[in-house]
Amino acid sequence: MVTRQPRRPRAGMPRLPTRWLMTDERMGKDLWRALLRLPRGGGVVFRHYTLPADERRRLFARIRRITRSRGLMLIRAGTMRMAGEQGVHAQRGGGWVTWPVHSIAEARQARRVGAVAVFVSPVFATRSHPGASTLGARRARLIGAVAGAPPIALGGIDEVHFARLAGFQGYAAIDAWMA
Secondary structure, three states: OOOOOOOOOOOOOOOOOOEEEEOOHHHOOHHHHHHHHOOOOOEEEEOOOOOOHHHHHHHHHHHHHHHHHHOOEEEEEOOOOOOOOOEEEOOOOOOEEEEEEOOHHHHHHHHHHOOOEEEEOOOOOOOOOOOOOOOHHHHHHHHHHHHOOOEEEEOOOOHHHHHOOOOOOEEEEOHHHHO
């Protein structure tokens, strides 16, 4: 098996963010507050998978204007290419490639595709996935280490939890940025 090293971003792209916002349709108008609360140099993974194509493009363009003005990185999830994306999530593509990992097998897959960062989840219980089983900090760290790319903790994480969580490059959240 050939193992790839994490892809390096193009020249001029920002450093890997340590704070991330995962967007989705459930956020509603709280999306705008969350974008403003995310610290400069943070990252946004634009998901909004269920929106019709034209509406999704318009929303992405509006978010792109905000991310540019605030010095935030913008990664696109889903298969529809978007003008101004700086990378892709859960697939190969241009710019940064990030990858979701929930297991050792997915961590190995992230290593094979050369992901520059992996979102390890769910570390703890989340409001967005009630009742879902969680990895816990120890297992999440192990999975992140297998991926061979900086691990980003996702699932029930905020600044307080992250301060007590060793072994992660940063964290991603939805609710933490809306509170």
